[in-house]
Amino acid sequence: MDTERGDEHQPLTPAERQFLLDSGAPPDSFDPAAQARARASLRRRADETRRKASPELTLAQAAGLLGATEAQVTQWAAELDLYSRHTENGLSFPEWQFPHGQRLPGLRPVLRELGPRMHPHSVEGLLAEVPHEELDNLTAVEWLARGSPTEPVVCLAESSHYDM
Structure with missing residues (x-):
């Protein structure tokens, strides 16, 4: 996400992507299918947390x-x-x-x-x-x-x- 450019959905520049990779971001984190799996996993974890909360x-x-x-x-x-x-x-x-x-x-x-x-x-x-x-x-x-x-x-x- 690049909020400085004012468009949080604008793709990363090649330099930004390389910086993230050099910083340890996994290469598949830029893959839309991997992002969808991560969002689904977060939703499942949030649902589980809600179920464990006090009735x-x-x-x-x-x-x-x-x-x-x-x-x-x-x-x-x-x-x-x-x-x-x-x-x-x-x-x-x-x-x-x-x-x-x-x-x-x-x-x-x-x-x-x-x-x-x-x-x-x-x-x-x-x-x-x-x-x-x-x-x-x-x-x-x-x-x-x-x-x-x-x-x-x-x-x-x-x-x-x-x-x-």
């Missing part, structure tokens, strides 16, 4: 799990007592926030600190996947689920502003 509940499933109405669950999501995201099928709720079939305590101040800017997979990584030294090597979800103070998790969320 998500629909609005009806979350309401059923919590013994609440869909209106109440929607209100909790609006008030940031639950983490949700909009999908083509409506609201979706990551399962990690329902330890023992209950709402995760202390989630509201954490979600308020994170705000809407963070990608859902980043939120999941920060809160549900990565153990944090500051939380006795627990994930934020594990920390909050055991009734520990919310403030250290809020501090982690605040520090995530600088990691983006």
Whole structure:
């Protein structure tokens, strides 16, 4: 891609191609069939990553799990007592926030600190996947689920502003 020329689809010059080859780019990386295979491989890997991510509940499933109405669950999501995201099928709720079939305590101040800017997979990584030294090597979800103070998790969320 050559964005300096203003056309990202313009072919490489022979000098640019040679530079890339001399820099270690494999010769077949310029082959359209190899590029198509690489894109297909990336799509498969992305799909696999999504499948491994935390399962998500629909609005009806979350309401059923919590013994609440869909209106109440929607209100909790609006008030940031639950983490949700909009999908083509409506609201979706990551399962990690329902330890023992209950709402995760202390989630509201954490979600308020994170705000809407963070990608859902980043939120999941920060809160549900990565153990944090500051939380006795627990994930934020594990920390909050055991009734520990919310403030250290809020501090982690605040520090995530600088990691983006």
